[in-house]
Amino acid sequence: xxxxxxxxxxxxxxxALGLIRLPDVYTxxxxxxxxxxxxxxxxxxxxxVHFWFNEGIFNxxxxxxxxxxxxxxxxxxxxxxxAAYMTGIKVAEETVRDDxxxxxxxxxxxxxxxxxxx
Amino acid sequence: MRTNxxxxxxxxxxxxxxxxxxxxxxxxAGHYTPGGGFVGGLLTASAIVLLxxxxxxxxxxxxLPINYVVLTAVGLxxxxxxxxxxxxxxxxxxxxxxxxxxxxxxxxxxxHSALLFDIGVYLVVVGVTMTIIQTIGxxx
Numbered sequence: 001x002x003x004x005x006x007x008x009x010x011x012x013x014x015x016a017l018g019l020i021r022l023p024d025v026y027t028x029x030x031x032x033x034x035x036x037x038x039x040x041x042x043x044x045x046x047x048x049v050h051f052w053f054n055e056g057i058f059n060x061x062x063x064x065x066x067x068x069x070x071x072x073x074x075x076x077x078x079x080x081x082x083a084a085y086m087t088g089i090k091v092a093e094e095t096v097r098d099d100x101x102x103x104x105x106x107x108x109x110x111x112x113x114x115x116x117x118x
Numbered sequence: 119m120r121t122n123x124x125x126x127x128x129x130x131x132x133x134x135x136x137x138x139x140x141x142x143x144x145x146x147a148g149h150y151t152p153g154g155g156f157v158g159g160l161l162t163a164s165a166i167v168l169l170x171x172x173x174x175x176x177x178x179x180x181x182l183p184i185n186y187v188v189l190t191a192v193g194l195x196x197x198x199x200x201x202x203x204x205x206x207x208x209x210x211x212x213x214x215x216x217x218x219x220x221x222x223x224x225x226x227x228x229x230h231s232a233l234l235f236d237i238g239v240y241l242v243v244v245g246v247t248m249t250i251i252q253t254i255g256x257x258x
Contacts (some may be wrong), residue, residue, distance in 0.1 A: 061140075067135055075129040 001053070002047035011039030025084040033077025040073075041066055059087035123172070130172035137165040146233075152164060155236035159243025166244075167251055186248040191229060193241025200234040 018031030048062040085100055141161035148154030170178050203214040216230035 061143075064136060064140060068133065071129055071133055071136075075125055078125055 001046050002105065004042045004049065007039070008043035008046060009038045011035045011042065013040060021075040023094070026081050026091060027088055029077045029081045029084075033074050033080075044069070055061055057102045127172045130168055134165050134169055137161060137168070141165065145236070146248065147229060147234065149232070156243055159240040160247065162240075163244050163251075166248060170251075170255070174258030182249075186245045186252065188245075189247065190242050190245030193238045193243075193245060195237055195238075197238030200231055200238065203231070209242035253256060 004014055015031055016033065019028055022028050027056040029117075044062055044066050048059060048066070051057045051059050051062070091098065138161075142159045144153035144161060145155060145158030146153075148158070166178065166182065201212045204215075205211060207213075207215075214231045214235075216228055216232075218226055218228050221227050
């Protein structure tokens with residue numbers, strides 16, 4: 001229980017550190033969506049275990065919250081990253097590979113050709 | 119350009135049911151624990167707004183053909199009706215009553231007429247929130 005909550009706090013601290021240290025939006029959402037999910041989930045799990053074993057309360061809301069956060073937080077991170085890319089925010093200078101840009105370009109060209117054919 | 123948002127739509131399909139379930143839980147928990155008609159209504163409205171974000175307003179109107187203005191009116195009517203029902207039994211306006219019933223699945227449960235009033239509050243909150251959001255969202 002103490003172990004769970006302290007892991008959670010450590011991971012949340014790692015998230016904050018990542019938000020400061022990492023160079024661009026994409027690496028920051030990467031830090032924010034993954035490690036903060038694990039951090040918050042372990043804190044919630046620790047609280048759940050505490051209330052279950054020490055107070056004898058089986059808190060269903062906590063279980064729902066854990067499932068809910070586990071589904072929604074990665075999706076939120078994904079959407080922030082996508083929205084940032086779509087609005088044309090530059091990736092960090094160290095980046096060597098960009099698969100998304102050509103894919104979007106191809107899609108745009110296809111749509112234009114379809115419009116012209118009509 | 120219409121982007122491909124499979125992630126959001128798939129997550130929404132799962133998450134909406136969790137939110138709606140939690141809204142009903144909050145609504146019925148209102149008498150003994152934190153919760154009640156207002157929070158339950160807001161949660162339900164937020165579930166519908168999430169659906170509208172992931173899909174679009176015409177689609178949601180097709181699967182939920184509700185006129186939210188009428189919903190608000192029905193909620194107000196239910197609230198007024200439960201408040202004025204006490205007049206029939208010769209007690210002051212807004213007096214509530216409760217009793218213990220043996221329900222088949224839940225065992226001994228106390229049913230309170232404040233729940234009916236809460237249903238009115240719930241419908242009004244859902245109706246008003248959705249009316250505001252739809253009116254703002256449809257401006258093009």
